[in-house]
Amino acid sequence: MTLLTDIDTRSRAIFKSLVETYLETGQPVGSRTLSRATGLDLSAATIRNVMSDLAAIGLLDSPHASAGRMPTEEGLRLFVDGLMEVGAPTPEERAALEEEAGSEGHAQGLLDRAASQLSGLTQTASLVLTSKYDRPLRQVSFVPLDKARALMVLVDDAGDVENRLISVPEGLPATSLIQAANFLNAQMSGRTLTEASASVLREIDEKRGQLDELTTDLVRQGIADLAKRPGGGPQLIVKGQSKLLAAAGDDLERVQRLFDELERQQGIVDLLNAAKEGEGVRIFIGSENPLFSLSGSSVVTAPYRDKDRNIIGVIGVVGPTRLNYARVIPLVDYTADVVSRLVR
Structure with missing residues (x-):
């Protein structure tokens, strides 16, 4: 790997000018072009010799024998790391x-x-x-799709929405979906999935009588699905x-x-x-x-x-x-x- 210290000041100036010209035009750069661009008062023959030396150490290449030179990937890396003058957005x-x-x-x-x-x-x-990281939730809702499926809709505090398809018992009444959503919102709103999952399950056990069996199963299934895929890929x-x-x-x-x-x-x-x-x-x-x-x-x-x-x-x-x-x-x-x- 060639280092910037491996080439002398004149070679650096010629190399820098060549790369800048190439990046601007996309075309191989010839010695005559550089003799006008570098401001070093060097002849095209002198520049040609330097370019040949730079090619010998792997910094330049030529697509055709008669064409000018262009930087190799190694040459671009040397330019980017050591010679490029980075500007700022206007x-x-x-x-x-x-x-x-x-x-x-x-x-x-x-x-x-x-x-x-x-x-x-x-x-x-x-x-x-x-x-898809673990953000605090703003809202959870369930949308019935058919007799056996519902969509669990999660809205996080950034406003991003994630939909998850879940299975529900056939004949599940709409009131159970509403009750499950209300329960989850009361327990999880403003908390991340990781923070809230364990406490929701404890709350279900402690307040067993407040939720019917179908709603309890729906809440457990929702929490299990969230735990299985806490943030997605x-x-x-x-x-x-x-x-x-x-x-x-x-x-x-x-x-x-x-x-x-x-x-x-x-x-x-x-x-x-x-x-x-x-x-x-x-x-x-x-x-x-x-x-x-x-x-x-x-x-x-x-x-x-x-x-x-x-x-x-x-x-x-x-x-x-x-x-x-x-x-x-x-x-x-x-x-x-x-x-x-x-x-x-």
């Missing part, structure tokens, strides 16, 4: 993200809106991993895949591979879960992550947190390795900050 970009996200409230809607806006600003596909949101096509140019095969990789949702969930291990923005370039090794794509992620500063999810973008990292990184970071402030 006031207009900040305003757009905050306006689109809205205000505190329904977490699912907030994440959808933030992901869509991030995709639009970066012209990439955006990814959000959100945990993580949810994945993907927005803006069409942006990848727009940016593909003639490289449609790579984008098709990326679409195929996005279909493997468990792989993306694993990737985003790995991103939770970092405190801030994490960048995965090309084959650094096996999931995107075929399409040669990059992922930029940042965790978002709840009001207690616990990491509860990850937001990010995926696109070609030719991302405008200096612009994308602060946008992802700021979006995660906006979501952290608003998710409740």
